Amino acid sequence: MEATALSSGFHPLVKRNGYRVPRSCSQRKFVSLVCCDLKDRSFGLNKESKPEGSSIAITRRGLSFKTNVFEQARSVAGDTSFDDTTTAKTRSHVAEDKIGVLLLNLGGPETLNDVQPFLYNLFADPDIIRLPRPFQFLQGTIAKFISVVRAPKSKEGYAAIGGGSPLRKITDEQADAIQMALQAKNIAANVYVGMRYWYPFTEEAVQQIKKDKITRLVVLPLYPQYSISTTGSSIRVLQDLFRKDPYLAGVPVAIIESWYQRRGYVNSMADLIEKELQTFSDPKEVMIFFSAHGVPVSYVENAGDPYQKQMEECIYLIMEELKARGVPNNHKLAYQSRVGPVQWLKPYTDEVLVDLGKSGVKSLLAVPVSFVSEHIETLEEIDMEYRELALESGVENWGRVPALGLTPSFITDLADAVIESLPSAEALSKPNAAASDDSESSDAFSYIVKMFFGSILAFVLLLSPKMFHAFRNHII
Ligand SMILES: C=CC1=C(C)c2cc3[nH]c(cc4nc(cc5[nH]c(cc1n2)c(C)c5CCC(=O)O)C(CCC(=O)O)=C4C)c(C)c3C=C
Ligand SMILES: [Fe+2]
Numbered sequence: 165m166e167a168t169a170l171s172s173g174f175h176p177l178v179k180r181n182g183y184r185v186p187r188s189c190s191q192r193k194f195v196s197l198v199c200c201d202l203k204d205r206s207f208g209l210n211k212e213s214k215p216e217g218s219s220i221a222i223t224r225r226g227l228s229f230k231t232n233v234f235e236q237a238r239s240v241a242g243d244t245s246f247d248d249t250t251t252a253k254t255r256s257h258v259a260e261d262k263i264g265v266l267l268l269n270l271g272g273p274e275t276l277n278d279v280q281p282f283l284y285n286l287f288a289d290p291d292i293i294r295l296p297r298p299f300q301f302l303q304g305t306i307a308k309f310i311s312v313v314r315a316p317k318s319k320e321g322y323a324a325i326g327g328g329s330p331l332r333k334i335t336d337e338q339a340d341a342i343q344m345a346l347q348a349k350n351i352a353a354n355v356y357v358g359m360r361y362w363y364p365f366t367e368e369a370v371q372q373i374k375k376d377k378i379t380r381l382v383v384l385p386l387y388p389q390y391s392i393s394t395t396g397s398s399i400r401v402l403q404d405l406f407r408k409d410p411y412l413a414g415v416p417v418a419i420i421e422s423w424y425q426r427r428g429y430v431n432s433m434a435d436l437i438e439k440e441l442q443t444f445s446d447p448k449e450v451m452i453f454f455s456a457h458g459v460p461v462s463y464v465e466n467a468g469d470p471y472q473k474q475m476e477e478c479i480y481l482i483m484e485e486l487k488a489r490g491v492p493n494n495h496k497l498a499y500q501s502r503v504g505p506v507q508w509l510k511p512y513t514d515e516v517l518v519d520l521g522k523s524g525v526k527s528l529l530a531v532p533v534s535f536v537s538e539h540i541e542t543l544e545e546i547d548m549e550y551r552e553l554a555l556e557s558g559v560e561n562w563g564r565v566p567a568l569g570l571t572p573s574f575i576t577d578l579a580d581a582v583i584e585s586l587p588s589a590e591a592l593s594k595p596n597a598a599a600s601d602d603s604e605s606s607d608a609f610s611y612i613v614k615m616f617f618g619s620i621l622a623f624v625l626l627l628s629p630k631m632f633h634a635f636r637n638h639i640i
Pocket of ligand 1: 273291
């Protein structure tokens with residue numbers, strides 16, 4: 165097959181008006197990890213955006229290729245032999261289908277003026293601020309309040325890294341690189357970028373996918389581990405969009421929920437760590453310090469989020485690989501970036517750094533492990549705040565492993581993951597299945613009661629100094 169030219173299309177902005185999120189997740193296997201209480205939601209959200217009239221670009225790339233297919237599990241085990249049946253199936257998809265790859269990511273503010281509306285979109289997500297059912301109608305108000313309170317602190321962070329998030333640029337580059345890696349394997353695909361909280365929004369990418377008449381889609385969240393708050397949230401949006409549209413509802417979709425256990429990812433992480441260790445005068449003495457983005461404990465304990473378990477497995481696999489290479493260093497996992505007045509996964513990065521420094525650890529290599537691009541939490545939180553804290557606490561030699569970014573072995577592995585998933589694509593959603601889900605209580609009396617008590621509770625909670633401080637800063 166021959167390569168087709170790269171192209172990009174321009175789209176009007178998603179309007180300011182709200183969009184509905186599904187009340188219940190479908191029974192598709194890809195959401196089986198999402199807990200029951202998250203399967204039963206209904207909100208009208210107001211998505212904050214740039215002023216009307218602007219336009220944004222959706223990345224679309226056309227390529228060609230042919231593939232080798234092997235199962236992910238075998239790949240992890242180092243067995244790269246091909247399954248003939250699967251290979252044949254993939255070849256027929258490549259021949260018959262117009263393939264799309266949708267990269268899902270968080271998105272980030274590109275200017276300081278974007279920060280508050282970006283935060284609004286983030287906190288308006290019911291997978292980020294999970295309110296009990298009677299208070300769900302307050303989601304928008306609460307999001308507005310928290311985003312306004314937090315914006316000054318966030319702006320400081322974004323100002324310190326150059327005035328905006330590098331996420332869009334890096335994700336676009338990763339999309340290009342994955343496209344090229346697919347092309348090298350003779351697979352033709354358009355690669356799209358869909359962000360959850362900023363441009364280009366997932367909704368816009370999906371519009372483009374429809375316009376391009378994609379007939380088979382692979383969804384690849386750029387989070388190695390699955391969390392309800394990241395991959396789960398993006399998939400929920402996607403599912404809702406596909407459910408509402410008769411064309412999209414018929415498109416076979418394969419979702420790669422998590423890929424932290426892939427050999428290519430584990431090896432690429434081990435490569436980066438090994439390389440960075442060499443920058444220390446005594447590499448063997450260096451503590452390898454994995455810092456993962458945290459989630460509230462309730463996600464794991466009440467909502468069944470597999471994030472913590474997957475994170476621990478991920479660290480285990482990376483450390484096993486390093487040991488096999490003769491790198492027996494001590495290591496530690498901690499969680500960073502907590503927000504708000506609830507318990508987050510422990511141990512907390514800031515506390516562990518202080519303890520390690522005080523207990524005599526002199527050399528420390530920080531490894532960001534929940535995200536594959538540089539972003540505010542690597543460039544500002546780790547490189548500036550945590551570095552300073554560690555040095556103040558007695559650590560003398562500090563290093564940080566870069567995010568995977570465009571590391572060739574990593575990109576190639578993501579391309580392989582896409583190829584391997586092609587045969588398993590199936591329709592995401594039955595059309596109009598949302599109709600019954602969208603019904604809401606018409607009981608006016610209960611609505612008024614909820615409004616009344618909800619507003620009082622929200623008022624009391626949000627205006628308490630402790631709550632204000634918890635959202636303004638990282639911790640209570
Ligand atoms: C695996 C990665 C991530 C998880 C899990 C996650 C959960 C999570 N995040 C917040 C609140 C905020 N996150 C913010 C930025 C941000 N978060 C991630 C990744 C995960 N978040 C990234 C990559 C980024 C940075 C984007 C960028 O612009 O570079 C922010 C904004 C920044 C700030 O003010 O600190 C907030 C707020 C919650 C509440 C949560 C789980 C419930
Ligand atoms: Fe976050």
